Amino acid sequence: MANSKNILLIMGNGFDLSCGLKSSYNDFFEWRKNNLDRIIEKSGLDEKTFDEYVENEINSIGYKKNFNEDLREKTDKEYLKNNPITRWDCVFVLVKKYISPDHIKEWNDVENVILNVVTFLLVNDKKWLNLKIREDQNKFFSEEVKRCFYSKKPLENDKAILSKRMLDDLNIFESNFANYIRGEVHSNELYKISARELIKKLARRGVKEGEIANVDIFSFNYSLDADQRRSYNEYFERTNCNLRINSWYNIHGIVESRHMSMKKSNIIFGIDMTDLLDNNKQSTLTNTLLNDPRIEFTKSFRIISEHVNLLRDTALNSEEDKIIIYGHSLNAMDYSYFRTLFEMFRLYESNKMALELYYYPMNDTDTIHTEERANVEKLVNLLVTYSKTLGNQYENSIVDKLVLENRLSVISTGKENEYNKIKSDVINDIKPIIEIGNKKGDSDLLSPTEKFLLGTVLSNTKPDISEWTDNDLNSFINKWKNKGYMDRLINAFKKNEDILKNFKELADFIGED
Template sequence: MEKELLIIGNGFDLQCGLKTRYKDFFFDRYGVNLVAERLKVEDNNSENIQFSKYQIEAENTIIALLKEIVDSLDIDRLLQNKSNANGYLVNYFLQKLRKNGLLENDLKIEFTNWDVIFLVSYVLMKRNLYWNDVEKAIFDVTSLVLKFDQNEFSDCSFVSKSDKDKFKKIVRYCFKENRKDVASAMLDALKKFEKQFAKYIRKQMHEHKREYLSNVSKLLKKITFVDDTKSVELDVINFNYSLDEYTVHYLEEQKAISNISVNSWVNIHGIAYWNNSKVRTFLNRIHGRDHGALPAPIFGIDGHDILSPSENKILDLDDPRIIFTKSYRLIDSRINTIRDKEHKLPSTVNKIIFYGHSLGHADYSYFETLFDLYKLFDSDVELDFYYHSHNQRLKNRKSEQNMLKQVVNLLTSYGETLPDQHGENIVNRLVLEQRLNLFPTSKC
């Protein structure tokens, strides 16, 4: 039986029908979808018009409202005030959004200073930067507040220099706390924000459960190439918060993924159903432990970004941002409560598959560890990478080229960690030995 390691990113969930992009979450959280639904109801011709059209119109409505709110802020006066922020901006934005009917269906919504930052960034920054890259937002904001680093915000990210200056002032005021440990206050607020994201993912899974599980089964079979003549022992590292071991066990019981034997499954950054009693009971039973709540979803920055400037390039343990790194967050979230030593990665695999993962620099440390574990340079391990396919030839080609670029960057970076090797050597070797494959995604 062939042994394969599957690494899943958000593209997997998108392919299976869930709207799990950060922007989808923000649209749902800040009323864009709510306004779009109202516009759709008001439009007598809505049956033949895609919902996205109403989202665009709703988005413009929200931007106009947020711009009005941000313009009304006298942030210089607030900063000069000697008293602490004490959640002033959180309450201010929350009241404004509710007054305009954007949160009327969710009176218990828990807002944080991170919500304020994401809302303000949507008005003052270009290209919805933070709504597409939450980890970058965390790095930039913590760098400004904790390291007083003014260089993280490039001018090209903002409409104007005055917008950039105002954004930075609002960020500083958001975390103008009376606590000595501002870093801990920022992390506590981030944890609350993350739990709201988990709530959104649970909502997505509930609304699309039947279609999603059917697509998951089909896609797992396609990725592993199983059929009546081939069986696979599969280990999975899932960077998503949705599909967890409890759900996969259900698919196995339903014989929906026949010829696939799941050896181990871990949601490396936590699970959406972290506080679900059924999921907790199941995972505690199969892993022989009971640690109460399961690890909730985490966002984090890459430790590479806060390396010491010395030649040794070691992690700066005195950097206050260290508690926001993924390595720290993994330990803090008690990720091992959904793992045990019996359900662990095998000592050897035939293939490592990357599906739906952007191969961002923030996750290089995970991949480099796996490549070391399986001795990628000197072994026979194959690598399969999937890129998002399009119906249009030009878009498809660009998608393929972008993924190829990410693959080369990842492997070259890893090659530079190997003794007596040049970074590009590993790419050349994998190509010559036919161990590097690039595939387009396909419909479920």
């Protein structure tokens, strides 16, 4: 029996971004703003943008205020039906308006804003935790956030009622985000191929020829899930990759699941359990959790209440040889997950488990050393936080131990992301087919059936593939896969070995969902 390596692959949003999916909060808010601005423009109101609309209406926002009813009568009913405006949409408009210019990039940090708002409204409305609001505007910002969620009827502002109101609106906000991600996944045929190839590249790195890589995937993303595991494994087996995905778990849910007991969208935003403890250091653990009204907004609580655990179809391996972290910012919001995983696999006690952090160099080569240093600092902070759970004798030694045992690596992914690489590979595979199609008038080369099928597949595409946009390429792949042209072309060209080879190679690489 061949030797095997067990690998835990932890995926952050940087994984999806590297594979060509526009999955950042910034991408979502841009999509949201474009649609809401379009609605405001068509509504006939004096305001030109949704931000202006919120700012002008904020004084009258109360529990009975319903943006959707007001605007639905004037404009796009279908969009507002599927993606209703929420109080959280208004909160993010206010954060962007009032946040300090030095921290403007933080306005769309969704989970940190949630932590600050629920803490302010449910625990302490005298100050903000770490939102850097301009000092001279703090009072206005605080009052306007209250107006987003408070009712004009004092009895309806009881903390239990207020908490439910905030959580109900958060569920809708999450559903809107799920709708956006689902649309991006469905319109990007190359994304799943890029993700498959990146998993293969990461899993096979450092694994000897002939060894089998058994991979457990622990994903913070909402896009791919355990259903994809099955089709990927079929491809890996068919192409003799010596690679198998053992389990796949989306810790914060998935935008679309075939699980019979799941809702269509089951994703969660939330706060880390340690945030509750850090902000209540004077209390005991039990009293803090029992009495803290924010408990319903923690990720752990919501994973249980939203039944996200049902998405896990198999368990992790009991032992791992390597932990790979790809595309995760290592922010404090997710520290508890990393701490639990490190404890589960006994990172400190092990003398063989390697830990690799991959990061994408966002800036130019002049700052690459600075970026590497910043990512090393993030990893060290994470490890030191984990070591505090082991006891004082280990607190300052875990990083030294991993370095001395050659078990710690911080690796740049390089500037070229996986999506661009896969796009280039697919275009090279398609190019001979385009050339064949452009010669379709040559009766000696193609039969009538072959001409017809090839002409149908290449309809509405540009003769010069170098002019194709991402939409052209995705449309071509979608037609091949979803309308059955792959099999029909392979069958039609079965007597033409040279051309058939191109079709088979492309069909195998594109694969099936």
